[in-house]
Amino acid sequence: MELSERKLKILQAIISDYIKTAEPVGSRTLSKQEGLSYSPATIRNEMADLEEMGYLTHPHTSAGRVPSDKAYRLYVNELMAKSELSKEEKAIIANRLHDTTVDFDETIKHAASLLSEITNLTSFAMTPKKNEDVIKYINLLPVDEETVVMMIVSESGKVSNRALKMSVPYTEDKLDLLSKTMTYNYKGKTVSQALTNNIIANFETDVVAMSGMAEDVMPNFMKTLEEMLNVNLYMDGLSNIFDIPEYSDVAKARSFIEMMTQKEEMTKKLIERDDGILITIGDENKDSELSDVSLITASYSVDGKLVGKIGVIGPTRMRYSKITSIMEYLTDNLSGSFKLESGDADEDQASEDPEETQNDESREDS
Amino acid sequence: MELSERKLKILQAIISDYIKTAEPVGSRTLSKQEGLSYSPATIRNEMADLEEMGYLTHPHTSAGRVPSDKAYRLYVNELMAKSELSKEEKAIIANRLHDTTVDFDETIKHAASLLSEITNLTSFAMTPKKNEDVIKYINLLPVDEETVVMMIVSESGKVSNRALKMSVPYTEDKLDLLSKTMTYNYKGKTVSQALTNNIIANFETDVVAMSGMAEDVMPNFMKTLEEMLNVNLYMDGLSNIFDIPEYSDVAKARSFIEMMTQKEEMTKKLIERDDGILITIGDENKDSELSDVSLITASYSVDGKLVGKIGVIGPTRMRYSKITSIMEYLTDNLSGSFKLESGDADEDQASEDPEETQNDESREDS
DNA sequence: ATTAGCACTCGCACCGTTGGAGTGCTAATC
DNA sequence: GATTAGCACTCCAACGGTGCGAGTGCTAAT
Numbered sequence: 111m112e113l114s115e116r117k118l119k120i121l122q123a124i125i126s127d128y129i130k131t132a133e134p135v136g137s138r139t140l141s142k143q144e145g146l147s148y149s150p151a152t153i154r155n156e157m158a159d160l161e162e163m164g165y166l167t168h169p170h171t172s173a174g175r176v177p178s179d180k181a182y183r184l185y186v187n188e189l190m191a192k193s194e195l196s197k198e199e200k201a202i203i204a205n206r207l208h209d210t211t212v213d214f215d216e217t218i219k220h221a222a223s224l225l226s227e228i229t230n231l232t233s234f235a236m237t238p239k240k241n242e243d244v245i246k247y248i249n250l251l252p253v254d255e256e257t258v259v260m261m262i263v264s265e266s267g268k269v270s271n272r273a274l275k276m277s278v279p280y281t282e283d284k285l286d287l288l289s290k291t292m293t294y295n296y297k298g299k300t301v302s303q304a305l306t307n308n309i310i311a312n313f314e315t316d317v318v319a320m321s322g323m324a325e326d327v328m329p330n331f332m333k334t335l336e337e338m339l340n341v342n343l344y345m346d347g348l349s350n351i352f353d354i355p356e357y358s359d360v361a362k363a364r365s366f367i368e369m370m371t372q373k374e375e376m377t378k379k380l381i382e383r384d385d386g387i388l389i390t391i392g393d394e395n396k397d398s399e400l401s402d403v404s405l406i407t408a409s410y411s412v413d414g415k416l417v418g419k420i421g422v423i424g425p426t427r428m429r430y431s432k433i434t435s436i437m438e439y440l441t442d443n444l445s446g447s448f449k450l451e452s453g454d455a456d457e458d459q460a461s462e463d464p465e466e467t468q469n470d471e472s473r474e475d476s
Numbered sequence: 477m478e479l480s481e482r483k484l485k486i487l488q489a490i491i492s493d494y495i496k497t498a499e500p501v502g503s504r505t506l507s508k509q510e511g512l513s514y515s516p517a518t519i520r521n522e523m524a525d526l527e528e529m530g531y532l533t534h535p536h537t538s539a540g541r542v543p544s545d546k547a548y549r550l551y552v553n554e555l556m557a558k559s560e561l562s563k564e565e566k567a568i569i570a571n572r573l574h575d576t577t578v579d580f581d582e583t584i585k586h587a588a589s590l591l592s593e594i595t596n597l598t599s600f601a602m603t604p605k606k607n608e609d610v611i612k613y614i615n616l617l618p619v620d621e622e623t624v625v626m627m628i629v630s631e632s633g634k635v636s637n638r639a640l641k642m643s644v645p646y647t648e649d650k651l652d653l654l655s656k657t658m659t660y661n662y663k664g665k666t667v668s669q670a671l672t673n674n675i676i677a678n679f680e681t682d683v684v685a686m687s688g689m690a691e692d693v694m695p696n697f698m699k700t701l702e703e704m705l706n707v708n709l710y711m712d713g714l715s716n717i718f719d720i721p722e723y724s725d726v727a728k729a730r731s732f733i734e735m736m737t738q739k740e741e742m743t744k745k746l747i748e749r750d751d752g753i754l755i756t757i758g759d760e761n762k763d764s765e766l767s768d769v770s771l772i773t774a775s776y777s778v779d780g781k782l783v784g785k786i787g788v789i790g791p792t793r794m795r796y797s798k799i800t801s802i803m804e805y806l807t808d809n810l811s812g813s814f815k816l817e818s819g820d821a822d823e824d825q826a827s828e829d830p831e832e833t834q835n836d837e838s839r840e841d842s
Numbered sequence: 843a844t845t846a847g848c849a850c851t852c853g854c855a856c857c858g859t860t861g862g863a864g865t866g867c868t869a870a871t872c
Numbered sequence: 873g874a875t876t877a878g879c880a881c882t883c884c885a886a887c888g889g890t891g892c893g894a895g896t897g898c899t900a901a902t
Contacts, residue, residue, distance in 0.1 A: 136864055149876050154865065172864045172883045213638075251615060251627075259635050261617075261627065267639045269625050272579075348737050352730040360726065364718040367733070371714050502895050515845050520896065538852045538895050845902075850895105857890080864882090871876070 120156050122189050125177045129427045134174030179392035193431040219344040226347025231424035234345045238416035241302040248292040250285045270338050274330045278322045305335050343377045354425040356402040369399045385409040392426045410441040488555050491543045495793045500540030545758035559797040585710040592713025597790035603708045604782035607668040614658040616651045636704050640696045644688045671701050709743045720791040722768040735765045751775040758792045776807040
């Protein structure tokens with residue numbers, strides 16, 4: 111069967127209505143709608159066809175129709191109007207995002223809470239992967255007789271440090287020499303190169319003169335590098351999940367919250383997803399906990415290299431166009447602000463040209 | 477009316493039974509219990525008295541009795557047997573806690589997840605307040621032409637750092653001089669002193685020679701100090717809250733999760749609580765979200781000074797004695813391990829003398 | 843003072859009923 | 873041939889009634 115023009119129109123109306131009301135929509139209400147000048151009976155026939163084609167379902171015989179995941183997919187791919195944020199909305203986002211802080215992680219965290227606040231959904235934001243971050247500088251500083259602090263500075267401006275106990279006495283001179291040797295050996299390497307490459311071996315022979323200091327330092331160096339690779343996952347609006355009718359079933363809500371609070375697993379799942387804006391609807395999600403919701407992720411970049419992600423989880427009947435617009439603007443802004451921070455910025459963050467709405471059907475803002 | 481010996485015995489039996497079964501307990505089941513050799517009728521009379529006195533309630537006429545908050549309070553204060561952990565249990569906790577990591581925050585986080593895993597409750601753990609932490613060392617290090625890294629090292633071994641942009645060119649010599657001046661001025665001060673005292677004013681005049689470098693550095697110094705004061709709150713087992721029947725009401729579960737995920741507010745509430753082991757039961761909690769649950773917090777110390785807290789939230793019918801024992805052991809262990817890390821440790825962590833159980837009634841282990 | 847006995851209460855689970863919303867089908871209409 | 877009006881039908885959700893079981897409160901006997 112073909113998806114005629116009229117079928118599409120009806121399907122779109124059903125989806126829009128259902129997104130607004132969350133109620134199964136019947137033929138009568140549809141026929142009263144602006145632009146749909148067919149009788150309920152006609153619409154019923156079309157709906158029956160659409161159901162046969164898999165775009166609609168039927169909670170029970172005497173209920174209205176509900177869009178299926180397939181319908182949302184069609185909607186997102188083809189029917190959806192790309193909504194443009196108003197100047198005011200953009201201003202709010204930009205202001206809130208650059209509020210006070212300049213700290214990397216802090217900004218990302220901010221982005222997550224901002225996103226959940228605007229959308230009323232559960233949101234999260236991931237700090238960038240730093241595998242590609244380049245080591246610039248390694249420094250060892252005395253603290254007291256047996257303690258020194260190691261710090262690693264990367265090109266992106268990230269500083270990691272760690273206090274460590276020395277099992278052998280040290281002098282400032284030796285410490286300094288060791289710092290310089292390490293910097294010489296690792297400068298310009300990426301963090302993951304430093305971790306995997308076997309520089310340590312031939313390096314240790316070099317510094318055997320330092321009477322065991324390297325043995326104290328190197329393991330900590332490796333640990334610190336590993337820590338630099340850790341990505342943080344921030345989350346907000348967790349309780350918004352209860353707005354979704356499916357999750358008024360406590361067992362489901364529980365397993366959802368369980369999944370979300372497993373940060374390591376969640377991080378892994380998010381990293382695996384493709385970059386750019388990616389929408390997965392209902393059963394398209396691999397996790398059974400997500401089979402009733404949609405997941406939208408968007409990636410941002412720093413210097414076009416390190417890539418982090420933000421995302422939202424909400425009901426399949428969410429305002430896709432509005433939300434993707436918000437996320438798009440947000441990631442543009444994030445990528446922009448990190449470019450700035452890294453020093454060599456050109457100022458053109460988040461291009462402002464108001465690329466007008468092309469598709470004018472299906473307003474879905476409340 | 478007086479709380480006779482027999483009333484106490486019955487009350488205790490009711491509480492124990494209810495903690496186990498979560499079902500209202502009736503007179504018949506009680507009379508069949510070991511040690512309670514009274515007829516159901518007698519027990520019913522006593523129960524009626526206990527209810528009048530406020531220790532029991534009645535979900536409805538034809539249901540068994542349920543202990544009130546007042547009853548749990550009595551139980552915790554007087555009836556409860558102090559349970560001692562077995563050697564095995566202690567070993568498990570100690571091992572898991574000192575697993576791999578030596579990092580401060582990491583250990584606390586570990587403690588939270590360990591606690592929730594053992595108790596099957598929602599748990600949290602707070603890193604110590606660091607107001608009293610003493611500044612040891614301030615260092616400014618060059619990164620590139622316009623970027624320097626500032627690091628602050630404290631007596632407790634904590635290192636904080638921050639990368640900052642300089643608006644004026646700097647030389648390494650000047651940077652070094654500034655580091656030394658700052659260290660000279662702040663060494664030995666606590667973090668909160670450094671923040672509140674007005675050293676900055678007369679300090680800035682000192683270094684006017686440094687042609688504005690101080691203007692770039694000082695605000696960042698203050699911010700970093702502020703950051704050092706931040707306490708982190710880790711949480712685990714959030715979804716365990718769904719085990720509590722009261723929270724199968726979605727609205728309640730929602731507001732609970734909302735409360736818990738407001739980390740700043742939660743932190744404040746926890747800090748306000750008295751130190752030591754503190755149990756608050758049901759309506760004793762100020763927050764309405766907690767009026768159906770009990771909250772147990774315990775504090776740990778580092779060098780007897782900096783104080784953090786761990787805690788659990790669970791049903792009022794929880795195994796108080798077991799759980800307080802676990803928390804006691806855990807905090808002892810935490811305090812002990814931080815003493816070690818700070819360097820000048822005497823080795824006596826978590827005193828091991830097996831102070832035997834004094835009270836032998838009411839076993840409440842499953 | 844304790845206990846046995848019994849009437850009573852109440853929640854819960856299980857019907858059967860009713861009403862309304864919405865469908866599917868058929869026959870009439872454009 | 874496509875559209876529509878009409879109508880019988882289905883199903884859910886809400887409501888009220890009923891029976892059962894657990895547990896109480898009271899009274900009278902021990």
